[in-house]
Amino acid sequence: MLRLTEIKLPLNHPEEALLLAILTKLAISAEQVLSFSMFKRGYDARNNKDIQLIYTLDVEVKNQEQLLAKFANDQHVKIAPDMTYQFVAQAPANLPSRPVVIGLGPCGLFAALILAQMGFKPIVLERGKAVRERTKDTFGFWRKQPLNPESNVQFGEGGAGTFSDGKLYSQVKDRKHYGRKVLHEFVAAGAPDEIMYVSKPHIGTFKLVNMVEKMRATIIALGGEIRFSTRVEKLELENGQLQGLHLSTGEYLVTKHAILAIGHSARDTFESLYAQGVYIEAKPFSIGFRIEHEQSMIDSCRFGDFAGNPILGAADYKLVHHCHNGRTVYSFCMCPGGTVVAAASEEGRVVTNGMSQYSRHERNANSAIVVGITPEQDFPGHPLAGIALQRSLEELAFKVGGENYHAPAQLIGDFLAGEASSELGDVKPSYTPGITLSDLSKVVPAYVIQAIQEAIPAFDKQIKGFAKKDGLLTGVETRTSSPVCIKRGDDYQSINTKGLYPAGEGAGYAGGIWSAGIDGIRVAEALALDMLASLS
Known part of the structure; x- marks a missing residue:
C-alpha cells in the first residue's frame, strides 16, 4: 500500500477528482489502481478566497515496487506504515493479583481497557459517579442546584474531557501509533467514522457520554471491575514499594501495581501523595x-x-x-x-x-x-x-x-x-x-x-x-493543565515509589483526551510487562 501526502484539491471538487489526482501524481492509468482510501483530510484556509482540501491517501496499486523506485526521492510517496495495534502481553490464567487503575478519565479508561483486553482484569477506582448520574449532577449545578464536590465537570466517569469539545488531536509524538488505537476504540464505542480521517476530529459531550458507557461495559465484559464513589485515601508503602490502597469505603485493597490517572483537579490526592513522600514537583x-x-x-x-x-x-x-x-x-x-x-x-x-x-x-x-x-x-x-x-x-x-x-x-x-x-x-x-x-x-x-x-x-x-x-x-x-508533575522514570513508575504508575494529565504527562488516552496505553503496557516479569 502506498501513502500519498499533500494531495491538494479545491474545496468543492467532484468525487472523481481524487482518483484523477492519484493518476496524475503517480503518472499511471486507472487500471493500475486496485483501490484507495482516505487516511486524512484537512484544509488550508489561509487564503479564504481559495480554500483547498489537503488529502493523505492510501493507494493499492499494481507494480508497487516499480513506483516506489520511481518516486524514491519524493517524500510524498511512501509505503503506508502498519498502524495495527499489537498487544505487548497476555495475562496468564493464574495471575496471582490484579492491577488497579485509579481514575476513570480518558487516561484511566484506556489504561483499564488495554489491561482488560490483555486479560489482566483490572480493578478501577473512580471517586465520582457513573457518567449519566454525573451528568445529572453537573447539569443540575449549572441550573443553580448545589455543587457536588465529588460529581461535577472534573470528577466522575469520563473525566473532565466528557464536558468539553471532545477534541481528538494533539502535538504529542506518537511513533507507535497509539493514537490510532484510541480512535479505533472510540469508533467501536459509537463515535462517527469521520474521526478516523478528518484532520481535527471532535466528538462533543452528548456522544462522549454514550461512548464512555460502552467502553465501561467492554472492560467489565472482559473481567474488569469498576467501583464508583471510591476514593483512594492513602497508599500502603513498604521500603518504597506499593503494597496496597486504603479506600474511602474503609476497605484495604492489596496490590503492588496501580496506575495513578487522577486528572488535574484531584488536589486532595496530590496533597495526600506529597505527605506520604511520593516525589512531586511544581510545573x-x-x-x-x-x-x-x-x-x-x-x-x-x-x-x-x-x-x-x-x-x-x-x-x-x-x-x-x-x-x-x-x-x-x-x-x-x-x-x-x-x-x-x-x-x-x-x-x-x-x-x-x-x-x-x-x-x-x-x-x-x-x-x-x-x-x-x-x-x-x-x-x-x-x-x-x-x-x-x-x-x-x-x-x-x-x-x-x-x-x-x-x-x-x-x-x-x-x-x-x-x-x-x-x-x-x-x-x-x-x-x-x-x-x-x-x-x-x-x-x-x-x-x-x-x-x-x-x-x-x-x-x-x-x-x-x-x-x-x-x-x-x-x-x-485556571485548570488549563496540572500544576504538578508526579515524576516517573523510563519504566513509567514513580521515581521513588515502585509499583505506582503516574499517568495522564493530572501527573503532568498529557493534555487533552487524545494524548491522555495514548498515555494510558503506554502505562498499561509498562505495568503489564512488569507484572509478568515479577512472576518469572
Missing part, C-alpha cells in the same frame, strides 16, 4: 479567561464566502502572542459553536471551561485566552504552590461574581480600556448559572491583565473583530 501552567464572540464572525473571518460549508463546519482558531514583558498569551481549548461552562469542583470557588456538542451549532465561539506562568517566576517554593495559587484566584472569582457561583465577566472594550462593565452588548453570555459584570483586574494578577490587554489587539490583526468591544471575557480559567 508550569496557565491562567486567564474564557473569551466569547459570535461564531458567525469567526466563520466569516476564517472562511470568507465559504462560511457555512458543511465540510469546513464551524471555524476554529489557534492564536499566540509573545508580549513585551516576556509573557506568552495563547488561545487554548477553542470550542466552536459552544458554551462556557461552570467547572468548579470545590465549594466557594469559580472556574470556567469550554464545551461543544458534536454539531457545534451554538451561537457563540469561545476559547480560553491564557497567560503562561512558571514556578520559578510566579509560585516559587513549595511543590504544591501552584494549587494554592489556583485556589486563591478561584476564590476571588467566586467573591467578585457574587458568591453564588456566578462568574465575573467584562466586555472586551471595557477590559482594554481598564473600565468595569455595566451592560452587555451583542454577544450574549453562554455561562450558567450566570455572570456578574465587573472588573476582571480584581480577579487575577496585574501581569495577566497587562499581557492579555496587549495580546487581544494583536489577535485582532489575525481575526478581524477579535477585539470587538462587545465580545465577552469570563473568569477565571
Whole structure:
C-alpha cells in the first residue's frame, strides 16, 4: 500500500477528482489502481478566497515496487506504515493479583481497557459517579442546584474531557501509533467514522457520554471491575514499594501495581501523595479567561464566502502572542459553536471551561485566552504552590461574581480600556448559572491583565473583530493543565515509589483526551510487562 501526502484539491471538487489526482501524481492509468482510501483530510484556509482540501491517501496499486523506485526521492510517496495495534502481553490464567487503575478519565479508561483486553482484569477506582448520574449532577449545578464536590465537570466517569469539545488531536509524538488505537476504540464505542480521517476530529459531550458507557461495559465484559464513589485515601508503602490502597469505603485493597490517572483537579490526592513522600514537583501552567464572540464572525473571518460549508463546519482558531514583558498569551481549548461552562469542583470557588456538542451549532465561539506562568517566576517554593495559587484566584472569582457561583465577566472594550462593565452588548453570555459584570483586574494578577490587554489587539490583526468591544471575557480559567508533575522514570513508575504508575494529565504527562488516552496505553503496557516479569 502506498501513502500519498499533500494531495491538494479545491474545496468543492467532484468525487472523481481524487482518483484523477492519484493518476496524475503517480503518472499511471486507472487500471493500475486496485483501490484507495482516505487516511486524512484537512484544509488550508489561509487564503479564504481559495480554500483547498489537503488529502493523505492510501493507494493499492499494481507494480508497487516499480513506483516506489520511481518516486524514491519524493517524500510524498511512501509505503503506508502498519498502524495495527499489537498487544505487548497476555495475562496468564493464574495471575496471582490484579492491577488497579485509579481514575476513570480518558487516561484511566484506556489504561483499564488495554489491561482488560490483555486479560489482566483490572480493578478501577473512580471517586465520582457513573457518567449519566454525573451528568445529572453537573447539569443540575449549572441550573443553580448545589455543587457536588465529588460529581461535577472534573470528577466522575469520563473525566473532565466528557464536558468539553471532545477534541481528538494533539502535538504529542506518537511513533507507535497509539493514537490510532484510541480512535479505533472510540469508533467501536459509537463515535462517527469521520474521526478516523478528518484532520481535527471532535466528538462533543452528548456522544462522549454514550461512548464512555460502552467502553465501561467492554472492560467489565472482559473481567474488569469498576467501583464508583471510591476514593483512594492513602497508599500502603513498604521500603518504597506499593503494597496496597486504603479506600474511602474503609476497605484495604492489596496490590503492588496501580496506575495513578487522577486528572488535574484531584488536589486532595496530590496533597495526600506529597505527605506520604511520593516525589512531586511544581510545573508550569496557565491562567486567564474564557473569551466569547459570535461564531458567525469567526466563520466569516476564517472562511470568507465559504462560511457555512458543511465540510469546513464551524471555524476554529489557534492564536499566540509573545508580549513585551516576556509573557506568552495563547488561545487554548477553542470550542466552536459552544458554551462556557461552570467547572468548579470545590465549594466557594469559580472556574470556567469550554464545551461543544458534536454539531457545534451554538451561537457563540469561545476559547480560553491564557497567560503562561512558571514556578520559578510566579509560585516559587513549595511543590504544591501552584494549587494554592489556583485556589486563591478561584476564590476571588467566586467573591467578585457574587458568591453564588456566578462568574465575573467584562466586555472586551471595557477590559482594554481598564473600565468595569455595566451592560452587555451583542454577544450574549453562554455561562450558567450566570455572570456578574465587573472588573476582571480584581480577579487575577496585574501581569495577566497587562499581557492579555496587549495580546487581544494583536489577535485582532489575525481575526478581524477579535477585539470587538462587545465580545465577552469570563473568569477565571485556571485548570488549563496540572500544576504538578508526579515524576516517573523510563519504566513509567514513580521515581521513588515502585509499583505506582503516574499517568495522564493530572501527573503532568498529557493534555487533552487524545494524548491522555495514548498515555494510558503506554502505562498499561509498562505495568503489564512488569507484572509478568515479577512472576518469572
